[in-house]
Amino acid sequence: MSxxxxxxxxxxxxxxxxxxxxxxxxxxxxxxxxxxxxTGAIFCFAxxxxxxxxxVWFYRKMKRLRLxx
Amino acid sequence: MEIPYTxxxxxxxxxxxxxxxxxxxxASEVMLFGGLFSAYIFLRLDAAPGHWPRGLLxxxxxxxxxxxxxxxxxxxxxxxxxxxxxxFSKYKFYMGITILCxxxxxxxxxxxEWPIKFHHFGAKITPAALEKYEPYLGxxxxxxxxxxxxxxxxxxxxxxxxxxxxxxxxxxxKLDAANAEPLNPDNDRPRFWPAPMSDKIAHVSKDDVQxxxxxxxxxxxxxxxYFTITGLHGLHVLGGVIVFIYLWLPVSARLYKRNPEQLxxxxxxxxxxxxxxxxxxxxxxxxxxxx
Numbered sequence: 001m002s003x004x005x006x007x008x009x010x011x012x013x014x015x016x017x018x019x020x021x022x023x024x025x026x027x028x029x030x031x032x033x034x035x036x037x038x039t040g041a042i043f044c045f046a047x048x049x050x051x052x053x054x055x056v057w058f059y060r061k062m063k064r065l066r067l068x069x
Numbered sequence: 070m071e072i073p074y075t076x077x078x079x080x081x082x083x084x085x086x087x088x089x090x091x092x093x094x095x096a097s098e099v100m101l102f103g104g105l106f107s108a109y110i111f112l113r114l115d116a117a118p119g120h121w122p123r124g125l126l127x128x129x130x131x132x133x134x135x136x137x138x139x140x141x142x143x144x145x146x147x148x149x150x151x152x153x154x155x156x157f158s159k160y161k162f163y164m165g166i167t168i169l170c171x172x173x174x175x176x177x178x179x180x181x182e183w184p185i186k187f188h189h190f191g192a193k194i195t196p197a198a199l200e201k202y203e204p205y206l207g208x209x210x211x212x213x214x215x216x217x218x219x220x221x222x223x224x225x226x227x228x229x230x231x232x233x234x235x236x237x238x239x240x241x242x243k244l245d246a247a248n249a250e251p252l253n254p255d256n257d258r259p260r261f262w263p264a265p266m267s268d269k270i271a272h273v274s275k276d277d278v279q280x281x282x283x284x285x286x287x288x289x290x291x292x293x294x295y296f297t298i299t300g301l302h303g304l305h306v307l308g309g310v311i312v313f314i315y316l317w318l319p320v321s322a323r324l325y326k327r328n329p330e331q332l333x334x335x336x337x338x339x340x341x342x343x344x345x346x347x348x349x350x351x352x353x354x355x356x357x358x359x360x
Contacts, residue, residue, distance in 0.1 A: 001092075002337070003146060003149055003340045003341055004146065006341055006344045006345075007142065007146045007340075007344060010142055010344050010347065010348055010351075013348065013351055014351060017351055017354075017355065020355075021355065021359070024359065025261075028261075031258075036260070036261040036262050037261055040261050047136075054143070058146070061150075065150065065153070
């Protein structure tokens with residue numbers, strides 16, 4: 001696997017981590033009602049959205065530059 | 070004699086030398102970290118109730134370090150892409166940021182996260198004395214909520230000489246929030262933002278203590294595995310940073326002028342290693358900091 005392939009795998013795993021972290025924060029917030037966790041959940045979902053956007057941008061850029069065939 | 074397949078792929082395998090080398094190396098690394106993670110999971114599953122510490126690590130700092138490593142993975146790929154497009158100044162810029170991210174990660178770990186633990190103290194109370202220290206443990210309250218019991222009183226050790234001096238029969242502990250206000254529901258679960266230490270001081274008799282230690286590997290299986298895995302991971306980060314610094318120094322400019330594709334391949338191989346190291350952290354972070 002090339003660096004660009006590994007990078008796409010890495011960004012995918014990282015996006016999943018951010019999503020699951022967000023869900024975990026929401027679950028703790030519902031159980032304990034701690035406001036810090038709600039902020040954490042919002043931050044995590046925003047990070048997941050950012051990573052997903054970056055992943056798509058990166059894939060398109062690599063295609064455009066013909067570094068991914 | 071020129072070594073073949075340093076820049077071009079071998080026709081039968083489709084790989085150049087360094088790429089097959091790094092993947093074999095990474096396969097061995099997967100086994101190394103896989104073994105350590107397995108050990109951690111089995112030790113944790115087998116821990117007695119209340120004996121696996123939770124919420125002792127600083128989640129916001131861990132999150133920041135995770136973000137730093139993710140950012141460094143992005144910049145290392147951008148550095149490699151810049152080389153492929155023959156934009157050497159952009160390569161230097163992105164590689165510089167990658168190096169900076171690696172150094173910041175290590176500094177946070179070695180100058181902040183670890184030293185704080187070395188100065189934090191915990192005394193595990195013997196089962197017979199748990200009732201005596203109930204005002205600091207709040208186990209009746211925890212039982213009602215269905216939470217695991219507390220068996221440790223922790224905080225800042227005000228008389229550190231007590232650790233070595235047998236004539237001193239008590240530990241004076243400036244309490245953590247969880248022991249200062251054990252009935253506060255905010256302390257039932259690990260906190261996202263660490264609570265400040267209280268001013269309350271507990272006097273804990275040595276006769277009632279099973280094990281007293283700073284937050285070092287000796288303290289618990291948790292800290293033994295934490296320091297082993299994060300220490301090994303930190304060494305990998307250090308190794309990556311050293312390689313990146315070499316690839317950033319003037320030697321890279323000379324190689325770039327002579328054979329830019331060979332430099333791009335070297336950066337790709339180092340980048341693969343860096344991604345692996347970052348991927349390990351992506352597993353370390355939730356396992357140690359959150360769960």
